[in-house]
Amino acid sequence: MGARSLLTFHSTTLDAMVMARTTPDTAAELHADDPARYPARVSAEWLSGEHAPAYRRRVLARFADGLDEHGYVADAQILASCQVLAEGVDIRGRAGVDGVVLADGRSSPVQVVQIIGRALRQEPGEGKVARIIVPVFLEPGEEPDTMMTSPAYRPLAQLLAGLRAHDHRLIERLTEAAGRASGTASDTIALDPVTAAGQESGEDNEDQEHDAGEHQGRGAAPVLRFSRPRDPAAVARFLRTRVLTPESLGWLAGYDALLHWITERGSAEVPAAATIDLPGRPAYRVGAWVVEQRRALREGTLRPHRYELLSEAGLVWDVADAKFTNGLIAARSYFEEYGTLAAPRDAVVDGFPIGQFLDNLRKRQMVLTEERDAALSAIDPHWNPPWSLAWERGRVALAMLLEGEETVPEIPPGVRVNGTDVGAWLRRQLVGWAGLDDAQREALAKLGIPAPTTAGAGGDGRAGAATGAAAGVPGLAGLDAFGRGVAALRQYRDREGHLTIPRGHEEVLHPAPGENGGPVTVRAGVFLTNSKTRRAKLSPERRAALADLGLEWAQG
Numbered sequence: 001m002g003a004r005s006l007l008t009f010h011s012t013t014l015d016a017m018v019m020a021r022t023t024p025d026t027a028a029e030l031h032a033d034d035p036a037r038y039p040a041r042v043s044a045e046w047l048s049g050e051h052a053p054a055y056r057r058r059v060l061a062r063f064a065d066g067l068d069e070h071g072y073v074a075d076a077q078i079l080a081s082c083q084v085l086a087e088g089v090d091i092r093g094r095a096g097v098d099g100v101v102l103a104d105g106r107s108s109p110v111q112v113v114q115i116i117g118r119a120l121r122q123e124p125g126e127g128k129v130a131r132i133i134v135p136v137f138l139e140p141g142e143e144p145d146t147m148m149t150s151p152a153y154r155p156l157a158q159l160l161a162g163l164r165a166h167d168h169r170l171i172e173r174l175t176e177a178a179g180r181a182s183g184t185a186s187d188t189i190a191l192d193p194v195t196a197a198g199q200e201s202g203e204d205n206e207d208q209e210h211d212a213g214e215h216q217g218r219g220a221a222p223v224l225r226f227s228r229p230r231d232p233a234a235v236a237r238f239l240r241t242r243v244l245t246p247e248s249l250g251w252l253a254g255y256d257a258l259l260h261w262i263t264e265r266g267s268a269e270v271p272a273a274a275t276i277d278l279p280g281r282p283a284y285r286v287g288a289w290v291v292e293q294r295r296a297l298r299e300g301t302l303r304p305h306r307y308e309l310l311s312e313a314g315l316v317w318d319v320a321d322a323k324f325t326n327g328l329i330a331a332r333s334y335f336e337e338y339g340t341l342a343a344p345r346d347a348v349v350d351g352f353p354i355g356q357f358l359d360n361l362r363k364r365q366m367v368l369t370e371e372r373d374a375a376l377s378a379i380d381p382h383w384n385p386p387w388s389l390a391w392e393r394g395r396v397a398l399a400m401l402l403e404g405e406e407t408v409p410e411i412p413p414g415v416r417v418n419g420t421d422v423g424a425w426l427r428r429q430l431v432g433w434a435g436l437d438d439a440q441r442e443a444l445a446k447l448g449i450p451a452p453t454t455a456g457a458g459g460d461g462r463a464g465a466a467t468g469a470a471a472g473v474p475g476l477a478g479l480d481a482f483g484r485g486v487a488a489l490r491q492y493r494d495r496e497g498h499l500t501i502p503r504g505h506e507e508v509l510h511p512a513p514g515e516n517g518g519p520v521t522v523r524a525g526v527f528l529t530n531s532k533t534r535r536a537k538l539s540p541e542r543r544a545a546l547a548d549l550g551l552e553w554a555q556g
Contacts (some may be wrong), residue, residue: 003098003131004039005066007091011104014046019047019103023540025077039075043068046080058086066095098301099131102155133158141280145231147238149249157242160224160504188200217446241309251306258313263287267316290315324372327357331379338418339400341376341383342392360381364428386439388506393418394425399447408448431495435508472512476520484509484520485527486545492524493549501525 009017012549027042045059063079077095082410083102091097138144147153211347224235241247241255262268262277274287293310294317296302311317330352337349359375360366363385365401367523376383382447384394397417403407409415413423429436429444430452436444441451473479473487481507488507503525511517531538531546546554 003133004074004076005063005098006076006094006133007097007099008100008101009085009104010080013050013082014118015103016046016048016082019080020078027076039066041072041075043077045069045078046081049084051084060091064095066092082292087110093512095552097130099133101133101135102159103135104155132159139280140167143279144195144226145229145234146256147230147234148241149252151249153238153242156287157246160239161246221425248307253284254286254293255309255313257284257286258315259289262313266380269316276494286526325528328375328515330357331376331383335379336449338396341380342385342389342396344389385439390504391440394420394422394429395443395447397422398426398449402447428496432491434510434518434526435491435495435519463499472510472515474512474515476509476511477515477517482542482545484522485524485531486549487522487524489528489546491550494510497550499528499549501528503529 008016008019010019021044023044024042026037027497030038031040031042043062045063047056047059050057059079062071063077066077067074068074068077069372077189078101100402131170134157138146138152142150142152159535241252248256257276258270259277260269260278261274264276269292271286272284272287272291275283276286277283293302293306293315296400297307297317330349331341331354334343334347334354341358343355343358345355346360353366357366358376359370361372373384397420397440398411401411401415401417401422411423411426413421413427415421415423423459426449429440429449433441433452445451473491476484476487479487487509489499489501492501492507494504500523505523506524507522507524508519509522511519535543535546535554538554543554
């Protein structure tokens with residue numbers, strides 16, 4: 001340790017006396033076990049205000065010169081006290097004071113400053129290095145790195161606050177922490193097993209000498225060392241939460257539980273009912289604690305430095321916003337790969353269900369604010385298109401295929417982009433041109449796809465619309481739901497040549513030329529499935545209408 005002359009300060013004079021009377025025997029046992037490490041001759045004495053002034057002067061003189069009670073030079077020496085040496089005493093001699101031991105965990109910052117002065121006092125230019133030793137007594141099973149939450153480290157926090165009070169240049173970033181005053185002196189001399197020989201009466205009222213002059217050696221940066229290795233991050237949290245901005249141990253227990261949660265799970269999203277098992281402590285309701293911090297933030301009662309600590313830890317203040325933020329990150333990744341946010345509902349990117357996320361937003365199952373819509377539109381202006389997602393995927397696939405082309409080449413069926421058969425998709429658009437709305441036609445025109453000029457399906461992938469589709473559906477406005485369904489199946493069959501319709505497919509019907517009304521969208525796939533399922537309940541007329549389309553299950 002490098003210190004051979006130590007002052008120890010205790011909570012009571014009884015503690016000081018016990019320290020002095022037990023240290024020599026303990027030191028002798030340690031020296032016998034390891035002579036190379038522990039000194040042979042250790043002197044230990046104690047003083048209190050109950051000792052006569054003349055006796056105190058003799059003890060102080062011996063201590064200052066490094067002599068034991070027999071006049072021999074000690075290899076190491078300890079002088080224990082409660083408050084009598086805290087102020088008004090100047091110890092100068094051949095040995096002096098190498099350091100102080102703060103064995104009193106209740107000292108106030110003012111008392112700490114006075115005690116530190118005993119160790120730091122030096123002659124001008126002496127360049128003295130003093131040590132301030134703070135014992136930390138952990139509870140059985142308590143880990144050393146529990147610095148932030150353990151009451152055992154309170155004396156260390158008070159010392160660091162006292163150092164700054166001693167000279168703000170020593171630890172500029174540390175602030176004072178409140179402490180409790182030590183107890184009053186009591187009659188302890190009578191309990192000392194060693195008689196205080198030479199005590200003189202009649203000198204009890206003699207005034208003690210007071211310090212004079214300024215402390216020297218200011219400006220030197222203190223070094224914080226521990227007898228055992230400590231996690232630097234734990235030390236940093238300790239300084240920040242118990243010295244810079246002292247927190248209650250109750251709040252720090254919750255903060256510590258949150259840090260453990262983040263370390264174990266890699267996320268600061270904490271469910272309200274979450275609990276966590278901590279070493280040496282019962283299960284902690286970290287979820288309830290986080291809910292309380294969010295409530296304090298909403299009410300404006302959360303202290304700024306607490307908000308800073310929790311935000312740096314990554315605490316999710318608004319779960320809904322956090323989910324949207326994660327979704328936005330996934331949306332960017334999906335768009336970079338596929339060029340569109342028209343993701344199928346089962347699409348997943350980096351483990352995030354991006355398809356379901358976007359579907360929930362489109363259906364308003366998640367709150368869609370203007371800001372959220374703008375954020376998604378900044379990624380893909382057509383993230384929520386006016387047409388079907390399948391059509392949007394086809395449009396984007398065609399655009400990617402045509403990128404860099406000056407003219408539209410022949411695109412036969414079987415040419416795929418991101419899983420979409422672009423050739424087949426384009427053929428369906430041209431054949432069913434009459435079923436497209438103006439926005440879809442405009443979108444295709446921007447890609448260089450002109451309106452078809454001939455009927456029927458051509459072999460170049462750019463066939464004209466079928467005559468029946470171009471003519472529209474006569475009497476569309478007067479058809480009931482079943483009639484519109486049959487018309488949709490007929491239009492699909494005439495265009496595609498079959499009735500194998502995906503369940504999610506929608507067909508757009510237009511009124512015949514000259515008739516009133518607008519286009520009608522029919523869920524043709526659902527209509528076909530439901531009709532087949534309920535065929536036994538259909539009237540003969542309806543079954544006949546379906547049979548006329550070539551549906552075998554409707555015949556007979």
